[in-house]
Amino acid sequence: MVTLISHQLAFAAEWSGNITAEARYFFEDALHHRQHRSAFSLSAQPEFYHEWDNRYQSLTFVPFIRWDEHDDERSHFDIRELTWLKAARDWELRVGIRKVFWGVTESQHLVDIINQTDLVESPDGEEKLGQPMINFAWIQDWGTLDLFILPGFRERTFAGFEGRPRSNPVIDADRSIYASPREDKHIDLALRWSHSIGNWDIGISHFSGTSRDPDLQVGLNQQNQPVLIPLYQTIDQTSLDLQLVTEDWLWKLEALSRQGQNGGRYFAFSGGFEYTLVGIFESDADLGLITEYHFDDRKDFAPTPFNQDLMLGARLAMNDVQSSEALAGIIIDTDDHSKMFSIEASRRIGDSWKIMLEGRTITDTPSKSPLHGMRKDDYVQLELGYYF
Amino acid sequence: MKYPLRSIITSCLLLLLPALALAESAEDKGLRIATESDKMNSAWSDQTADLVMILRNKQGDEARREIRSRSLEVEGDGDKSMSIFDTPADVKGTAFLSFTHALKPDDQWLYLPALKRVKRISSRNKSGPFMGSEFAYEDLTSQEIEKYSYKWLKDESLDGQDTYVIESYPAYTHSGYTRLISWIHKGHLRPLKIEFYDRKNSLLKTLTQHDYKEYLPGIFRADRFEMINHQTGKSTTLNWDNYAFKTGLSSRDFDKNSLKRAR
Known part of the structure; x- marks a missing residue:
């Protein structure tokens, strides 16, 4: 009997995943007449997982596909994951396409660099494209040392001509250019040490290769219309991520120094705290108050909106059967006073469905702000997902 | 049910001791029984089990949650544990790693598979509900002696089984309880029933x-836990299955690397 069970476990293979319908509504007419007030979209992300060798080896395959009513760039296919894993006592080896996350802060993921952003998926930049890699992790008492060999650069996805929200003029990703003569064939490398020591989680990383953040240059497309052309620089980046937990407080810091983007070296950090109020109003709900500050020493020349910004946010977790939760936040540029509001809320329905609400508005953007092109693109989005 | 020689001896000693030490206070006796219970429930090294949670609201509507749990006994400190969620499907692959400590706050991490992100969790939230159930985190983490002070109340027969009735008071400032009353089986020294009193000292739950x-x-x-919340009318059943011990797990199976590939 026991043999029979372990035999079945040894060949465990399973499918799971989700299918999601999404509807977006924009509050204002777009800057360009070819853009739309509403958009409907469908996506699917199945996942195949197979483990053997008493859980010490596994194979994971996660394809992703989206169809968008209007935006040809947003209708896309990606392999999020296709990885073989071999784990041993002191090391883990992963070969294939994967996603890796580094970092601790909530409103910006400054040091997270292994994967390219799948920006057409969500303007918050949290969705990532699968990255081909060989990742060797050496696990010792003094921490974990990860080596990444990253062949096959992935270009960032950008909304197409009819897509929304998007920059104005549109970004023409087909005309992307590279600082490296090897273009997207450059093999990038990364090394990371991470460890947990008591109340502290710490990570120190170095990345050498093609920047995931393109600079945008004004140019012309084949029809001689003005477009923005992504330029991918070759960079060296050293970063630190640090987190301290005390009872109600999480203190967070991410910092980096990057050489090679627009020629020189620059420094940036994101840091702040999350304070949790447990069981508010004598209920089971927790309220987390988040404050983070972003700084980039390129200031006005930074191609990111997060150059001198303060983020204030609140996260409500109802801790109920439906896992109802909401996250609301505002990011204020302390220099040019542009503001970005966002709200995300979700709730499970029954065992297999989940409903998600998202809204974003941008106000008071001066014309030099990287957000200025999206000033008419305030929207609300409703998603209904089926999980299996 | 048969008892090993060791527990028979323990029981005999426990019965004899009050006669030998007449001066023993109710507090000393409570602590002694808790210590004996802890001692008896040691040297299991590691444990794996499958858990099905049935959550019921006041109207009797049910929701089902499936979790796999792994625990590692740590000498001289609280245990390490990992819980891996299989259902509901939208949280499949989410995993929770916890290092419990007797006196300092627990270390906790949550792995979110959609973001591939390991999040450190504030350890303050011990009184909050686990997965929307009637169990708080503090009900499910390892019960270290130092986490409570104790007082023996009486001996009582519960459904025909001899028990010690012990009151315990959480040492943790932010516990959701003022006190617990436990009915401890005199043979195997495990609780048959626990009453939880909230911060206002009213009866909140019975396990x-x-x-x-x-x-x-x-x-x-125990194969089955029943928790009833008297104040809300909600209840939760935990059905444990496939218990296995001494499976060869090590601290390496309870770190952030193993959390990321838990599944």
């Missing part, structure tokens, strides 16, 4: 543990 089996000499586990 009963059913169908104890002896998996290793002296190591007893």
